[in-house]
Structure formats: structure tokens, C-alpha cells
Amino acid sequence: MKASYGFPDGSTFSGSKTETGWAIGGGLEYALSEHVTARAEYRYTDFGKMNVTLSGPGRSGDSKLEMPIHDVRVGLAYRF
Template identity: 35%
Template structure:
């Protein structure tokens, strides 16, 4: 597949689906404003290792191997309402 007309650039597209094992570390806090209403903030860091990709376009002299780390951070915030305080 080629890029925009006249640019001479090549575009590569692909997808892969698999199951990876890794580790995660996180924490959070929750504060109660009233008996029924609270707010929370959570943080999670995950690391699923390194993935290796073979880059092989039509022109053989551009072949190569790419590696990337699969990791990320997730921050969540929320408000909770408790319908019963029993």
C-alpha cells in the first residue's frame, strides 16, 4: 500500500491478537463525603513485557525488526452513591 499520491512513502498496516502475561501495581483512595456519597481516585501501572515485530515491506532493503515495550498507566476517578446505609 502506498502513501498519499506523489509522496513516495509506504504505509504498513497489520494487526495481531494474543494473550500476554505481565504484572500490575496500583493503589487508590476513597473519601466519604456523607454516609451515602463518596469519591475515589485509583492508579494502575501495567507491564506486559516486550513485543517483537518483523517489518517486511515489498522492498527487501527496508526489512527490519522492531521491538516495543507494552506498558501503560491508567487513572480512574469516580463518585459512588450507596442506596442503603444499613
């Protein structure tokens, strides 16, 4: 993953890393009737930390950025 962002004051944020990680999650599905079901799912994904560089007027430095992903999904299904 390679990321680069620019800010209005001229600062830039950049970093790159090959992402590998892990995920865990689960879900529930409930029959509301013979043809209708409702479900909820959750998944946590972690790709570790990425080295980033911030540079611009009055600021610069290297840091580590950690961005775990929390994914929540809900759904309603009709079965024919």
C-alpha cells in the same frame, strides 16, 4: 496477543506474543457525606516487550515494542 496494522502508504506492522506480565496499583476513597463517596485509583500493568516486523515501501525491519499500560480511574458513588 497478535497485532497487525496497515498504513495508507502500503506499509504493514505485525507481531505476536503470548502475554504474561504484572500489575501494581492503589486507590483512595473519601466520604464526602454520609451517602456520597469519591474515589481515585491508579494501576500500572507491564506485559514486557513484543517482537514486531515493519515492512513496506522503503522500510523494513524487526524491532521490540514495549507497551506499558497506565490506568487512572475516578468515581463518585451514592450509597442508599
